[in-house]
Amino acid sequence: MNVQQIVEAVLFASDAPLTAEEISRADEVLDEEQVEEAIQQLRAEYDDGARSFQLVELAEGHQILTRPEFAPYLERFDNVPRPTRLSGPALETLAIIAYRQPIGRLEMEYVRGVGVSGVVRTLQERNLIEVVGRAEGLGRPLLYGTTQHFLEHFGFRSLEDLPRPEELPILLRERIPLGLDDDAPEAEVSEPEELGGQAEMAFEPEDEVFDEDGAEETIP
Amino acid sequence: MDLTVTQRAPAGRTAERDDFFLVEIDRFQGPLDLLLHLIRTQDIDVFDIPISRITEQFLKAIKGLAATDLDGAGEFLEMAATLIRIKAQMLLPRPAEDEEEDPRAELVRRLLEYEQIREVTLRLRAAEADRGRRFGKGYVPPRRKRTALDAPLETTWDEVYEAALLVEMPPARRVDHRVTTRPVSMEEKAVLILSYLKKGTKIRFSELLVNFKERSHGVMTFLAGLELTRRRVLFLRQSRPFTELWLYRRDDANDDDAPPEDLVPEGGDA
Numbered sequence: 001m002n003v004q005q006i007v008e009a010v011l012f013a014s015d016a017p018l019t020a021e022e023i024s025r026a027d028e029v030l031d032e033e034q035v036e037e038a039i040q041q042l043r044a045e046y047d048d049g050a051r052s053f054q055l056v057e058l059a060e061g062h063q064i065l066t067r068p069e070f071a072p073y074l075e076r077f078d079n080v081p082r083p084t085r086l087s088g089p090a091l092e093t094l095a096i097i098a099y100r101q102p103i104g105r106l107e108m109e110y111v112r113g114v115g116v117s118g119v120v121r122t123l124q125e126r127n128l129i130e131v132v133g134r135a136e137g138l139g140r141p142l143l144y145g146t147t148q149h150f151l152e153h154f155g156f157r158s159l160e161d162l163p164r165p166e167e168l169p170i171l172l173r174e175r176i177p178l179g180l181d182d183d184a185p186e187a188e189v190s191e192p193e194e195l196g197g198q199a200e201m202a203f204e205p206e207d208e209v210f211d212e213d214g215a216e217e218t219i220p
Numbered sequence: 221m222d223l224t225v226t227q228r229a230p231a232g233r234t235a236e237r238d239d240f241f242l243v244e245i246d247r248f249q250g251p252l253d254l255l256l257h258l259i260r261t262q263d264i265d266v267f268d269i270p271i272s273r274i275t276e277q278f279l280k281a282i283k284g285l286a287a288t289d290l291d292g293a294g295e296f297l298e299m300a301a302t303l304i305r306i307k308a309q310m311l312l313p314r315p316a317e318d319e320e321e322d323p324r325a326e327l328v329r330r331l332l333e334y335e336q337i338r339e340v341t342l343r344l345r346a347a348e349a350d351r352g353r354r355f356g357k358g359y360v361p362p363r364r365k366r367t368a369l370d371a372p373l374e375t376t377w378d379e380v381y382e383a384a385l386l387v388e389m390p391p392a393r394r395v396d397h398r399v400t401t402r403p404v405s406m407e408e409k410a411v412l413i414l415s416y417l418k419k420g421t422k423i424r425f426s427e428l429l430v431n432f433k434e435r436s437h438g439v440m441t442f443l444a445g446l447e448l449t450r451r452r453v454l455f456l457r458q459s460r461p462f463t464e465l466w467l468y469r470r471d472d473a474n475d476d477d478a479p480p481e482d483l484v485p486e487g488g489d490a
Contacts, residue, residue: 015358066355071352085349086348
């Protein structure tokens, strides 16, 4: 038995993504590097061999999943509870949490302009978000962040896979920034940094530090 | 947003220029969504919102909301108040060289951010659908076992009836719920333990149970042991799980005498 076979066996038997570290536990002599290498080989093998499945990088791990083109056949076995699609408000709230985590409920509500308590509960029940801490300040509100399952549900490898703000086609941003004179240089048009940079900042996934003062400011 | 009141365009007016705000309000996720709609459909420059016009349209669109859904209406009314406040601020004269922010700036920030969130939501929706077309292990359900229900029934009603006659009904039993007092107290057991430990420095747990058959004695003796451990009167030692438990008197001499590494301490204070 070679490394590749062992790795394949572990991946085959798993119904959730596994990290290289987790796979390497299959044998004392395995290290992560070997596993990673075996994974690359297996991936290439599956792709070249016209298999109906692929080795997919997912939620900071690897999982064997069927190729999308076989969905119509598999969907016929639809007597299993299928993962239901999220509602519009749920997705909207989840989007806010994903980009601004850790984030409290008041802040989510300010961004959406709508109450979120019901939606937050649903997202928590579905294990897409979790409480990750408490903010300083009045009432020490709970802060939420996305879970591993969130990555799995959307097929993301990590939070880095979230669409980056600069690649979003935002129609409104193409206007002249507020506060500039009409004869402002053309170059500034697509860079509305004059808005205090806050709209930009909000979409930095790496924005780890919860700026309490900033949060207070935005909540009337 | 679950707002039940809808603003419908009265027949015959639909062609008029200002009908864009005669929208079904429950189509919108909230006040920001409605504002975005008003701005987009009129091709308004978001960095120069005609606040007076938008406010008027917004108020018209939410007219009649308040009575039905206070929660939902509250969010729209709050936005209406914000719009009116901005409108008022715009009317106040500002010095030409004033460095102060445009009163609309915060609203614009929110709208831009909200629009981004809407865009991200679409991306998430697409990602979710893509992921939904891939399946992992365990998706296809296991083959259903043939159950007894599937086998054709070869019994006649007569047979069933006969069998039924043979069944003896169990005598009706009255089940009373019995409330019993605790036959044994923890204090009693603590006294017992201490009396043993007066004679010697240690005692087997099982020895304490000699002559007591009921389980409650064992439970109470154990609880008493834990309690005395907590009070630092004694400590418990057990070399391995499920082996004999020893109760040691805790003397001054014993106090610093931590149990050896291979012993599993019980009671948390050893």
